[in-house]
Every structure is written in structure tokens, then in C-alpha cells.
Amino acid sequence: MKLLLSICLTLALLYKAESLRCHTCTNEMCTNSNSVQCPATSTACRTVTSVTGTGSSADVTVNKNCSSLLSCITPLSVETEWSVNLGFLREAHAQICCITDDCNDQTLATPSTLVNGKVCPACASSAGSSAGTCNATLHCVGAEDSCFSGSTNTNMQLGCITRNLCGIQAAIIAAVSDYPRITCGAPWSVRISTMLLTFVLTVYKVLI
Known part of the structure; x- marks a missing residue:
């Protein structure tokens, strides 16, 4: 003993x-x-x-x-x-x-807020998100390189996302809350975004 x-x-x-x-x-x-x-x-x-x-x-x-x-x-x-x-x-x-002792002593730079040339469909406001009237465009910034769409029981969510989150469903759920259903898409260029947005919104209106 x-x-x-x-x-x-x-x-x-x-x-x-x-x-x-x-x-x-x-x-x-x-x-x-x-x-x-x-x-x-x-x-x-x-x-x-x-x-x-x-x-x-x-x-x-x-x-x-x-x-x-x-x-x-x-x-x-x-x-x-x-x-x-x-x-x-x-x-x-x-x-x-x-994973080594005191390896996190450095302070990282603030994530960029500069527009990067990608454009995605988005909701103009939280009220528009709740109402499902999302007909705005959003200029992505920093490392955001993909568009995403999501929905919960209470609202619609559209916007820009970094593609490294697209394969991490738990992280996306934590980020946009309320157990959304998320779909990530290819990045849009400024040149074709208006045409694609018109098409998406037209299909959305037909479906509802």
C-alpha cells in the first residue's frame, strides 16, 4: 500500500x-x-x-x-x-x-479591414436578416476569400467568410450562432458580382 x-x-x-x-x-x-x-x-x-x-x-x-x-x-x-x-x-x-512553454508571448497584428476585391451578397441590416429581405452587396475585407449563405429558424445570413472556416462546421456555428445551415461558395470578382447577385435574387424570389 x-x-x-x-x-x-x-x-x-x-x-x-x-x-x-x-x-x-x-x-x-x-x-x-x-x-x-x-x-x-x-x-x-x-x-x-x-x-x-x-x-x-x-x-x-x-x-x-x-x-x-x-x-x-x-x-x-x-x-x-x-x-x-x-x-x-x-x-x-x-x-x-x-504547445511549448510561454510560446504565446507575441502579439499578433490586427486583422486587416482593407477591401480585397471580392464581393458577396449580404443583408443590409440585422432587421433585413430577420425579415429575409437580403438584397445588398458586401465588399469583403482582409482574408475573406469566399461567400457564404446560412439560415436559422429566425433569420437569413449572407456575407463573406474565410474559406478555412468552411470545413469547420463547429466554428461557423460558434461564429454566426443559432445553429445555422451553412453553404460556402466560390469567391466573386467585382466584375461579375452584379450579374450573379441579380441571378441569385431572382431565383430566391421564384422559390418563395
Whole structure:
């Protein structure tokens, strides 16, 4: 019995010694951070710079923390930008997840808000989304390279998205909420967007 107890205590001490250390922020913009010992459930460090909202109402935040690998939807040790843009609401993140001590000390640049030449159909407002009257166009920004359409029990959602989210249904659900049905499409060029938008809206009106 004493031998078993000794082995358990030794293993517990070794496990604690091998626990990951990550930087965590002490304020919203993470101008200061501390290295902390992560809980056993956290096997990765994460640093993320986020933009939520559009135009002058957009908020930028920086976060560094201990994370589970399940929460890291991006490849390890690779800076990845992902974004969902409804026009009246945008959420974009630049993120790195890594698995060595204090590997998340760097602060990533804010995701770009520059127009990139892609155009997608969109809802002009949240009221239009709820009413299903989505006849606007949206100029994609930053890394957004694909259009998407989605629907929930209460509204329609159209806009721009980064293609790296198209294969991650859970991430899209988290981003646009309410268990939507999502379809990602090819990126549109400015030159043909008006023609394609007219066609899509015509078909939509016929179907309803």
C-alpha cells in the first residue's frame, strides 16, 4: 500500500513539473502579460488578436491564455486569420496556438479591414436578416476569400467568410450562432458580382 502511494505521489509531482506554462493577459489590450502554470486540461498556449464589429464601432482586443487543443481550430504554430462578415457585423481573428512553454508571448497584428476585391451578397441590416429581405452587396475585407449563405429558424445570413472556416462546421456555428445551415461558395470578382447577385435574387424570389 505504501509503495502504491509513493508511486502515485511521484507521478503527480512529475505531471505537475511537466504542466505547460503560458502567457496570460492582465488587461484588455494585453500590454502586460504574466507567465502562469496551466491547468491539466490545457495542453496549448494561444495568442489571438480580434476585431468585432464594423467601421467606427469595431472593437479590437488581444488575448493570451492557456487553451485546450479542441479550442484551437487553427493549425499548431501557424499564424492563421479567420473571419465571418455579415456586413452589419464582422468577427475576425488572427491566432496562433502552440504547445511549448510561454510560446504565446507575441502579439499578433490586427486583422486587416482593407477591401480585397471580392464581393458577396449580404443583408443590409440585422432587421433585413430577420425579415429575409437580403438584397445588398458586401465588399469583403482582409482574408475573406469566399461567400457564404446560412439560415436559422429566425433569420437569413449572407456575407463573406474565410474559406478555412468552411470545413469547420463547429466554428461557423460558434461564429454566426443559432445553429445555422451553412453553404460556402466560390469567391466573386467585382466584375461579375452584379450579374450573379441579380441571378441569385431572382431565383430566391421564384422559390418563395
